[in-house]
Amino acid sequence: MEKIRIYGDESRFNNAITYGLLLLPSTLEEILVSGMSKLKVQFGLNATDAIHCREIFNQEARKKTPFKKFSDGDLFKFLVEISAAFYSAGGRSWVGILDSRATPDVLMFSDGQTSKVSIKEWNITDVKLRMLFAYHAALAPVTKMINHENFEVFVDGDHSKVTTLGGNRKIDTLRSVFPINHGNKKIFPTPVKKDKPQLLEMADVLAYVAAHAISSVRVSNSENYQRVFDNFQAGHSEVVFDGPGAAGGAYMSIRSSTFHEMVIGEYLRSF
Numbered sequence: 001m002e003k004i005r006i007y008g009d010e011s012r013f014n015n016a017i018t019y020g021l022l023l024l025p026s027t028l029e030e031i032l033v034s035g036m037s038k039l040k041v042q043f044g045l046n047a048t049d050a051i052h053c054r055e056i057f058n059q060e061a062r063k064k065t066p067f068k069k070f071s072d073g074d075l076f077k078f079l080v081e082i083s084a085a086f087y088s089a090g091g092r093s094w095v096g097i098l099d100s101r102a103t104p105d106v107l108m109f110s111d112g113q114t115s116k117v118s119i120k121e122w123n124i125t126d127v128k129l130r131m132l133f134a135y136h137a138a139l140a141p142v143t144k145m146i147n148h149e150n151f152e153v154f155v156d157g158d159h160s161k162v163t164t165l166g167g168n169r170k171i172d173t174l175r176s177v178f179p180i181n182h183g184n185k186k187i188f189p190t191p192v193k194k195d196k197p198q199l200l201e202m203a204d205v206l207a208y209v210a211a212h213a214i215s216s217v218r219v220s221n222s223e224n225y226q227r228v229f230d231n232f233q234a235g236h237s238e239v240v241f242d243g244p245g246a247a248g249g250a251y252m253s254i255r256s257s258t259f260h261e262m263v264i265g266e267y268l269r270s271f
Contacts (some may be wrong), residue, residue: 002150005022005074006142007202014210014215018096019137022091022092032091036112043074087232096238106122126162133239139236141235153190234260235256
């Protein structure tokens, strides 16, 4: 089996926090990037012009980008084309989802290693923490679909810190994970801050349209966001909180689409 490349980025809109992962066999990477570049040129852009959804969907910020002449309609037409081309060329994707409305402010943990049980509280209101949870929700099913030795992960780098039970930690250091059947080997994603590859741009698109498509708040372009998101045909998993109370004793787990795990996993393992 050849290496699977994974590219990831995050987004949020209202209650929806998302982490998008692009999944592609390494032999298809050049084809996918070439297809993106050609579509950019067809729409009057340069092949290397960057797509950053938070900027291009803000009308004022858009004026300072290569998309300054695009209307909202032009943007959606472009994203519909490029998302459809990504899937048609063999790219697959996965989205981790966290619904802030169903997320407690505090998680509680008990230390059962001492004679006196102590309760520790972890405040998880920081949106950066919640985005981190969405990241792990996205990556966890992938580690079941593909042996960890057969993939490598590249993520949009984030050097900011969040508060954990073990103190303040950098986001990038909290993205490592022990996969299933890990053999005591951890996955260490590669954070990218400069000279970002074009496929990280596509991960940004995936996360951004997913957040707008699944948010409880409907906007004038909700159907257009949904159309772009549907083109990816992404699998999905979500962070869920169960327990007796929203802030007392709640525990976190990941609920995944087993159908998509089977279909996307089988496809990726075929390379």
